[in-house]
Each structure stands twice: as structure tokens, then as C-alpha cells.
Amino acid sequence: MTKPSSLKSRLVRMMAVTILTTSAIAGASFAIAPTIINAAQADTTDIKLSQKQAVKKFNQQFKDAKITEITLKPKGKDYRCQIDGFDKDQEYTAIINAKTDKIAWSHSTKLDHDEEFYALNLDKTISRQVATTLAEQTAKNGHAREWKLENDDGQQVWEVDVVNKTHTIEVKINALTKDIISDH
Numbered sequence: 001m002t003k004p005s006s007l008k009s010r011l012v013r014m015m016a017v018t019i020l021t022t023s024a025i026a027g028a029s030f031a032i033a034p035t036i037i038n039a040a041q042a043d044t045t046d047i048k049l050s051q052k053q054a055v056k057k058f059n060q061q062f063k064d065a066k067i068t069e070i071t072l073k074p075k076g077k078d079y080r081c082q083i084d085g086f087d088k089d090q091e092y093t094a095i096i097n098a099k100t101d102k103i104a105w106s107h108s109t110k111l112d113h114d115e116e117f118y119a120l121n122l123d124k125t126i127s128r129q130v131a132t133t134l135a136e137q138t139a140k141n142g143h144a145r146e147w148k149l150e151n152d153d154g155q156q157v158w159e160v161d162v163v164n165k166t167h168t169i170e171v172k173i174n175a176l177t178k179d180i181i182s183d184h
Contacts, residue, residue: 042074044145049081049098051128058083061106062092066119072098072128073146080104086117118151125149125156125175135160135171138183142169149175157181 055067065085072081079098086092094106126134132144135158142164149158156175161168172181 041077042079042145043077044079044143047072047079047098049079049096049101051122053101054081054083054096054098055122057096057101057103058085058092058094061094061103062087062090062108065090065092066117067122068117068119069148069150070120071146071148073148085119086111091117118154120149120151120156121176126158126173126178128158130178131158131160131173131175134173134178134180135162138162138171138180139164139169155181 051070054070058067059065062085065087067083067085069084070081071083072079074080081096081098083094083096084092089111090108091111092106092108095104096102097104128147128149131147131149135144136142139162142162144160145163145168146161147158148160149156151157152172158173158175160171160173162171169183171183173179174181
């Protein structure tokens with residue numbers, strides 16, 4: 001004969017089921033949380049690495065590589081700059097600590113010739129600082145916390161996440177013309 005469950009254990013199980021059900025139904029809301037939590041931990045004033053310095057460091061590590069993407073985002077209490085690139089044989093990734101200017105990790109793999117890669121034209125793109133100003137003006141409230149420069153459907157685009165106390169707004173900016181593509 002099984003012992004009947006106590007009221008306390010039944011309440012605990014009901015709360016667990018409620019939390020899991022709510023999590024499954026509203027799972028999309030949890031996708032925002034890491035950005036807000038990371039942004040609160042990392043401080044943009046600690047970003048000492050400029051885009052030019054990051055690109056130079058990447059090029060020293062991977063000579064003749066063309067850059068496809070540059071991302072700057074918080075990782076714990078630090079900001080990390082990830083640069084991806086390629087040459088005729090290899091794909092490359094370098095992650096640089098934006099405070100210490102040190103390469104935290106780098107990797108290369110054989111190029112998958114079935115994939116198409118498009119190099120960024122860094123001579124013509126607006127800077128991260130200009131993209132930040134445009135994104136913060138567009139969002140009207142908050143501060144830029146994450147940046148990505150990439151080719152998106154043939155356009156060079158800055159994606160800037162602007163964070164305020166309640167949510168994150170992603171602003172997409174044409175990196176050549178400064179036109180706002182979207183904000184949501």
C-alpha cells in the first residue's frame with residue numbers, strides 16, 4: 001500500500017508543473033534574458049579594443065584571410081570580439097578579449113566549398129561608434145550592448161542590440177548608407 005502524498009509535496013509538484021508549462025508556453029521570453037543579464041554584468045566602458053585593432057590582430061593570426069563577420073558581445077564580465085573569415089582553403093575564427101586585447105581562442109577548419117562566403121568591405125562600412133549612435137537614436141531609450149557586422153542578403157549590415165531596463169531592441173543598419181533597415 002502506498003503512502004498518501006502530503007499536502008506540501010503535492011503543492012511542490014503542482015508548482016513545478018506550472019513553472020514548466022509556463023516556460024514551454026512563453027519560451028520566447030526567456031530568449032531575451034541572457035542578453036539583459038550579460039549586459040548587466042559586462043560594462044561597455046571596459047571595451048578598449050577598437051574594430052581596427054581587432055581586425056589587425058585577426059590578420060596577424062590568419063594572414064590573407066577575408067573577414068565575413070565581426071561580433072562584439074558580453075561574455076560574463078568581459079566583452080569578446082569574434083571575427084570570422086576565410087581564404088581559398090580554410091575558415092577562421094578568432095575571439096579577442098575586448099578589455100585585454102588578447103586572443104582568447106582561435107580556430108581554423110577546412111573550407112566547405114558548398115557554402116558561399118562574402119567578404120566584408122571594411123574600408124566602406126560605418127564604424128561601430130556610428131552604428132551605436134544611430135541605433136540608440138532609433139531605439140530612443142537604452143544603450144547599445146551587442147554588435148554584429150555581417151553580410152545579410154548581399155547587404156553589409158550592422159545589427160545592434162539596444163538594451164533598456166525592460167527589453168532589448170535589435171536595430172539593423174545598412175553599414176554603407178547608414179539607412180535603418182529595421183528595429184524590433
